[in-house]
Every structure is written in C-alpha cells, then in structure tokens.
Amino acid sequence: MILMRPVIGITADVEGEACKLRRTYFTAVEQAGGTPLIIPPCPDRVEQYLSICDGFVISGGDDPIMEEYGKATHPQATKVDPIRQQSECQLLDAMRDHPQVPLLGVCWGMQLMALHAGGDIDQCLQETLPTWQDHYPQTVHTITGSLGEGEVMSHHRQAISDPGTLEIVARAPDGVIEAVCDPDRRFYLGVQWHPERCNNIHLGLALFQQHIDAARA
Numbered sequence: 182m183i184l185m186r187p188v189i190g191i192t193a194d195v196e197g198e199a200c201k202l203r204r205t206y207f208t209a210v211e212q213a214g215g216t217p218l219i220i221p222p223c224p225d226r227v228e229q230y231l232s233i234c235d236g237f238v239i240s241g242g243d244d245p246i247m248e249e250y251g252k253a254t255h256p257q258a259t260k261v262d263p264i265r266q267q268s269e270c271q272l273l274d275a276m277r278d279h280p281q282v283p284l285l286g287v288c289w290g291m292q293l294m295a296l297h298a299g300g301d302i303d304q305c306l307q308e309t310l311p312t313w314q315d316h317y318p319q320t321v322h323t324i325t326g327s328l329g330e331g332e333v334m335s336h337h338r339q340a341i342s343d344p345g346t347l348e349i350v351a352r353a354p355d356g357v358i359e360a361v362c363d364p365d366r367r368f369y370l371g372v373q374w375h376p377e378r379c380n381n382i383h384l385g386l387a388l389f390q391q392h393i394d395a396a397r398a
Contacts, residue, residue: 187235187396189215192269194242195222195262205377206240213389215396222268227275236283236396239269239290241375244339247304250296255304261289273297283368283395285388288337291371295361300345306338312355324359324374324384326351331381333374340373368395
C-alpha cells in the first residue's frame with residue numbers, strides 16, 4: 182500500500198525584499214514523509230493555504246511586535262516583519278475552526294502560539310535569566326517533560342513566560358518553557374528548540390513524523 186504524502190505548508194521568513202527558509206525545514210518534512218510547500222506571508226491567502234495544505238509548520242524567525250498585545254516591544258528586540266506576524270496570526274485564527282489540522286511551531290512559532298493563546302513572553306532573557314547563554318546563540322542543552330528527555334539545539338533570546346491556555350510539556354533545567362501544546366487538538370505543538378536541526382531523533386525528526394502522521398489521519 183502506498184501512503185499518501187500530506188502537503189505541509191512551511192511559513193517563510195522575510196528579510197528585506199526576500200522570503201527565506203532554511204533548507205533543513207523542508208528536508209525534515211520530506212524525510213518524515215510529507216510534501217513540503219513553502220508559503221509566503223500573504224494574509225489574504227490564509228484560507229486558500231488551509232484548502233491546499235494538510236498541516237503547517239511555523240518556522241523560526243525574529244521577535245514579536247508586542248504592541249499588538251498591549252505592550253511595548255523591548256528596545257533590544259529584532260522585530261519580525263509585520264506582514265509575516267499578521268499573516269501567521271491570521272493563520273492561527275483560522276485554525277481555530279479547523280482543530281483537526283496539525284501545527285508545529287518552531288522557536289518564534291511557539292512564542293506566537295503562546296501569545297495567540299493569551300500568554301506572554303520574557304522579551305530579554307539576558308536581563309532576567311542568569312543562564313541565558315545556555316539558550317543563545319546556537320547552544321545545546323537538555324530538556325525534560327512528557328515529550329521525553331534529551332539534548333536539543335536552541336537559538337533564542339526570548340522565551341514564553343506564560344503559556345496562556347496552552348499546556349507546558351517540556352522545560353529546560355533552568356525552568357525555561359521549552360514546549361507547549363493544546364491537548365484538545367489532534368496535533369498542536371510548539372517547541373522552543375529547532376527540531377529540524379536536532380541530532381536527537383526523538384526530539385527532532387520524530388516530531389515531524391508525528392506531525393505528518395496527524396496530517397495523514
């Protein structure tokens with residue numbers, strides 16, 4: 182029997198006039214059994230994306246524009262492209278009516294999921310966390326939780342401080358929230374690390390496989 186390869190939309194980052202995505206994202210989706218489709222930030226096309234794609238990956242990116250959530254953006258933040266933020270927020274809005282569509286949020290994607298769920302983020306770990314260098318830049322550390330235990334690769338200067346309505350399912354040794362989910366959906370998982378660049382298969386490629394299995398279902 183030939184299994185269908187679900188179409189997985191991967192959101193692209195914006196840098197100047199270019200849309201960009203690390204090769205590791207679409208390689209991971211393909212290796213996990215999906216057909217990757219890179220989608221640009223087009224807020225008016227979100228419903229069409231939902232009609233085309235069987236699942237989504239919100240890729241990593243810069244820092245959220247916090248004015249959208251009633252707070253000032255930290256002066257040291259590197260703001261994400263506003264159209265990207267708008268587009269991916271609209272995707273999360275639209276997915277509320279499609280709880281069967283799986284979503285994997287990576288780094289920025291996880292933080293956006295928490296903000297969308299009514300949570301909050303710590304905008305500058307360097308000011309609040311003595312162990313911030315365990316998370317940035319390009320560092321390896323362990324995580325524990327219901328997803329398992331092992332080493333992951335992190336690259337972030339901000340972190341979730343409040344998951345909102347989402348459930349915390351992994352933490353770093355210093356207490357930083359490393360993964361959140363919505364247990365009431367088929368697959369709705371955000372991870373602070375980069376599973377597409379993780380040598381630990383259980384916390385890397387296996388997450389993409391679980392995501393694609395949910396899309397196939």
